[in-house]
Amino acid sequence: MVIECKHVWNHISGYLDGTLTAEEQVMIQTHLEHCEICSAILDSARNILVLTADDRVFELPVGFSERLHARLAAELGTVAGDTPPSPM
Amino acid sequence: MDVQRGSRGGDRDEATMIASILAGETQLYHELIRPHERSVYMMALSYMKNEADAEDVAQEAFLKAFRALANFRAEAKFGTWLISITLNEARNRLRRKAAVPMESLDVPDDEPGAVSPALLRDWREVPSEALERGEVRSLIASAVEALPEIYRCVFVLRDMEEMSVNETAEALSLSVPAVKVRLHRARMMLQKQLAPQLRAVVPAEKKRRWFPW
Ligand SMILES: [Zn+2]
Numbered sequence: 001m002v003i004e005c006k007h008v009w010n011h012i013s014g015y016l017d018g019t020l021t022a023e024e025q026v027m028i029q030t031h032l033e034h035c036e037i038c039s040a041i042l043d044s045a046r047n048i049l050v051l052t053a054d055d056r057v058f059e060l061p062v063g064f065s066e067r068l069h070a071r072l073a074a075e076l077g078t079v080a081g082d083t084p085p086s087p088m
Numbered sequence: 089m090d091v092q093r094g095s096r097g098g099d100r101d102e103a104t105m106i107a108s109i110l111a112g113e114t115q116l117y118h119e120l121i122r123p124h125e126r127s128v129y130m131m132a133l134s135y136m137k138n139e140a141d142a143e144d145v146a147q148e149a150f151l152k153a154f155r156a157l158a159n160f161r162a163e164a165k166f167g168t169w170l171i172s173i174t175l176n177e178a179r180n181r182l183r184r185k186a187a188v189p190m191e192s193l194d195v196p197d198d199e200p201g202a203v204s205p206a207l208l209r210d211w212r213e214v215p216s217e218a219l220e221r222g223e224v225r226s227l228i229a230s231a232v233e234a235l236p237e238i239y240r241c242v243f244v245l246r247d248m249e250e251m252s253v254n255e256t257a258e259a260l261s262l263s264v265p266a267v268k269v270r271l272h273r274a275r276m277m278l279q280k281q282l283a284p285q286l287r288a289v290v291p292a293e294k295k296r297r298w299f300p301w
Contacts, residue, residue, distance in 0.1 A: 013272035017253075041279070048279045049247055051286075056219045057228045058248070060129055061139050064146075068125065069118055071147050076114045076154065 003031055008038045012045050102166045110158055117154055124167050127249040128174050134244045135178035137233060145181060149174040164258065171245065171259035218290050227289065231281050239274035246271055 008031050014020045032039045105120045133142035153173050218224045245256040257267045
């Protein structure tokens with residue numbers, strides 16, 4: 001079965017996530033094997049996902065966790081009334 | 089990565105910890121939230137767009153979650169509940185500051201088909217070493233921040249923080265099909281914007297060293 005590139009683009013996320021039906025999967029797979037453009041788009045999309053999932057892109061600010069837990073310790077001590085804030 | 093894609097592991101531990109915290113062992117709250125610090129901060133950052141405000145929102149969200157812990161229902165995931173608290177906190181703050189015009193959530197423009205990716209015959213591989221370059225990291229960060237809100241929050245939770253589609257839907261109070269459609273659009277938008285930019289900054293001789301498919 002012949003499908004248009006445009007139709008394939010709408011299924012790229014589903015293809016990457018493995019959520020297509022078996023029939024769709026085969027259809028897209030067959031198209032990708034013959035279509036340079038769509039397979040380049042697929043690879044590009046996959047690369048973008050790998051890059052954006054990398055924790056180096058957005059890093060937690062230095063000391064974030066320490067400041068958070070210090071504030072929580074103060075708060076938890078007050079709220080609970082039974083445990084003094086632990087030194088973080 | 090703390091929140092594993094599709095993983096249900098740790099739920100029982102969380103439920104036990106929450107019960108103990110509510111019974112008075114409040115110090116356990118520190119342990120309870122550790123696996124969620126990053127995703128809460130990333131959610132806050134994607135709204136506040138600067139580190140100081142994002143940190144503030146994240147702290148506030150963790151405090152509010154602690155105060156409201158008795159209202160947490162065990163059928164939800166703690167992580168998704170935290171995210172929805174964070175989202176509310178961020179939106180309230182933006183509304184109060186009125187510094188950023190709020191985008192309406194009622195105009196999703198969700199038809200599939202509406203996004204066509206850039207045609208990139210000659211761009212397939214970007215080496216992950218490229219992330220050592222601040223220039224590349226900031227291109228990617230800016231592109232994510234520039235996504236419209238309805239796409240950005242889905243993308244941050246699902247693709248950056250690796251929540252499952254179901255968890256993302258729960259945290260954002262969206263349907264699963266809506267999450268899938270928005271995710272697809274977010275990915276295509278990012279690809280369209282980033283691929284040419286990355287191609288321009290990543291040295292050509294490195295292009296084929298990654299992902300040999
Ligand atoms: Zn094609």
